Amino acid sequence: MPTLATALLQGLKDHGARELFGIPGDFVLPFFKIIEESGILPVFTLSHEPAVGFAADAAVRYRSGLGVAVVTYGAGAFNVVNAVAGAYAERSPVVVVAGAPGARERASGLLLHHQARSVDTQFAVFREITCDQAVLDDPATAPQEIARVLRSARERSLPVYIELPRDMVDAEVAPVPVLPPRNAEADALAECAEEIVAMLGRAASPVVVVDVEVRRYGTEPAVATLARRLGIPVVTTFMGRGLLQQAPDVLRGTYLGSAGDPAVTRLVEDADALLLLGVILCDTNFALSEKRFDWRHTVLAIDRSVRVGHHVYPDLPIEELIAALLARTEGDAAPKPRALPPFEAYPRGLAAEDRALTPTDIATALNDLFDRHGAMPMASDIGDCLFTAMEIDNTALAAPGYYAGMGFGVPAGIGVAAATGQRPLILVGDGAFQMTGWELGNCRRYGLDPIVVVFNNASWEMLRVFQPESKFNDLSDWNFAGAAPALGGHGERVTTPKELVAALEAAVARRGVFSLVEVMLPRGVTSRTLGRFVSGLKSARDRQ
Numbered sequence: 001m002p003t004l005a006t007a008l009l010q011g012l013k014d015h016g017a018r019e020l021f022g023i024p025g026d027f028v029l030p031f032f033k034i035i036e037e038s039g040i041l042p043v044f045t046l047s048h049e050p051a052v053g054f055a056a057d058a059a060v061r062y063r064s065g066l067g068v069a070v071v072t073y074g075a076g077a078f079n080v081v082n083a084v085a086g087a088y089a090e091r092s093p094v095v096v097v098a099g100a101p102g103a104r105e106r107a108s109g110l111l112l113h114h115q116a117r118s119v120d121t122q123f124a125v126f127r128e129i130t131c132d133q134a135v136l137d138d139p140a141t142a143p144q145e146i147a148r149v150l151r152s153a154r155e156r157s158l159p160v161y162i163e164l165p166r167d168m169v170d171a172e173v174a175p176v177p178v179l180p181p182r183n184a185e186a187d188a189l190a191e192c193a194e195e196i197v198a199m200l201g202r203a204a205s206p207v208v209v210v211d212v213e214v215r216r217y218g219t220e221p222a223v224a225t226l227a228r229r230l231g232i233p234v235v236t237t238f239m240g241r242g243l244l245q246q247a248p249d250v251l252r253g254t255y256l257g258s259a260g261d262p263a264v265t266r267l268v269e270d271a272d273a274l275l276l277l278g279v280i281l282c283d284t285n286f287a288l289s290e291k292r293f294d295w296r297h298t299v300l301a302i303d304r305s306v307r308v309g310h311h312v313y314p315d316l317p318i319e320e321l322i323a324a325l326l327a328r329t330e331g332d333a334a335p336k337p338r339a340l341p342p343f344e345a346y347p348r349g350l351a352a353e354d355r356a357l358t359p360t361d362i363a364t365a366l367n368d369l370f371d372r373h374g375a376m377p378m379a380s381d382i383g384d385c386l387f388t389a390m391e392i393d394n395t396a397l398a399a400p401g402y403y404a405g406m407g408f409g410v411p412a413g414i415g416v417a418a419a420t421g422q423r424p425l426i427l428v429g430d431g432a433f434q435m436t437g438w439e440l441g442n443c444r445r446y447g448l449d450p451i452v453v454v455f456n457n458a459s460w461e462m463l464r465v466f467q468p469e470s471k472f473n474d475l476s477d478w479n480f481a482g483a484a485p486a487l488g489g490h491g492e493r494v495t496t497p498k499e500l501v502a503a504l505e506a507a508v509a510r511r512g513v514f515s516l517v518e519v520m521l522p523r524g525v526t527s528r529t530l531g532r533f534v535s536g537l538k539s540a541r542d543r544q
Ligand SMILES: Cc1ncc(Cc2c([C@H](C)O)sc(CCOP(=O)(O)OP(=O)(O)O)c2C)c(N)n1
Pocket: 382, 383, 384, 385, 404, 405, 406, 407, 428, 429, 430, 431, 432, 433, 455, 457, 459, 460, 461, 462, 463
């Protein structure tokens, strides 16, 4: 019989995990020993638990399956809370495996090191930011508990919490089963799909809007096929940027309301039927909408339910809905695709001039770079770097576009590199780099060589655009390029388009170490997209 540690690792692998991210501590040392000796899953240790959570989150955003963060009790687990909260908000199935005291320690009558309020405070905190939880304190039930929780993570695409008391690691247990998926009730699925097909058939200008769940359940190709077959254009939300990058023939851009491409805004807001697939109805996606949804002609499929008009079909997985829509439109002669408005082209052709740089210059230089060398998977932090990413041609992107927690970018890039073996491009502001950029020091151990573009305006610039009078947004210049060699990478500071183009070319050619390109930006200069966002928010506030 396997031990609980090996059964848990094999169970994680059987449910889609392909690596672990973590930082050990005495409450998980025995488990880390089995992780290392069993080789069931590779483990990447990082330097601070927020990064462990961000890396696990980004890994599963790119590869689907499960992301896994292994942390010690208390100090480690509480450190990863913010990253898990962001994964919950953005529907990323991260499994938190947290160490905990053993039975004898619990009964010692002493307050335990790393304990907060009570021994169970850790469990109570994670119950708020995960969709399912298990405490593995009984060998007889542990395998079923693990299977239940891992199925919840996959079905809901949300984080889950597994507490592993350190005296249970070597307990003999049965293998962890893979429980059967809970499918939709067939009649409900049929009725829902027929109702949606009829609504789309009556519409003259329907639009499909996609967001993260379309990626989480691996349905992008099916959505593209449905859109082609019905001749319906697809747009992403801000949070869904980077989806359907393999389907440029149906993808018409990213909807940003009044901050976005007017042609995309008109397409969505003039639509007479909206099919919202996997869409998070949040402020960063829709705060700048100039029109409210007309729910009589709107469908929203997310979190295993489907709202059609003013009624809801519960317990209906999105991947089954999309398959049912395809099945009901098989052989449909796609109507002649409507002539769609021209779309704002992404900026290209950065002239190698000697002048100050703007964030949109970075987008232009990267579009040119991707044209020359092929697109790279991207990870972005929050800040103007993410708004600038909206001006980079639609390439795969992992970014906290809704939860908007800083510190995501660099660890996410490391997670993408570890999970996919691809070389990522990381976009990060100087403020966010101060939080987690130092994780680049871990690239050397794992032979990772991301390209990192630091938007250095020596400022919390996003806050300055909302509150320009505050001096606390002024940061000092930390000279990140100068620090790069000490972290095992290469750093270069650029101040002009000419220098930027050359530095990016050199970074692409340089392999085996991370390349940090520190782009000096004047304070007060933002990307075109952020500028539109801020004026859109201000006029939305004036309208209230
Ligand atoms: C963990 C964390 N702390 C604070 C914030 C608030 C915040 C922003 C959001 C609005 O909440 S944007 C921003 C400044 C970002 O500075 P930098 O990385 O240099 O990027 P840029 O200069 O492009 O703004 C902060 C502090 C946050 N989102 N996440």
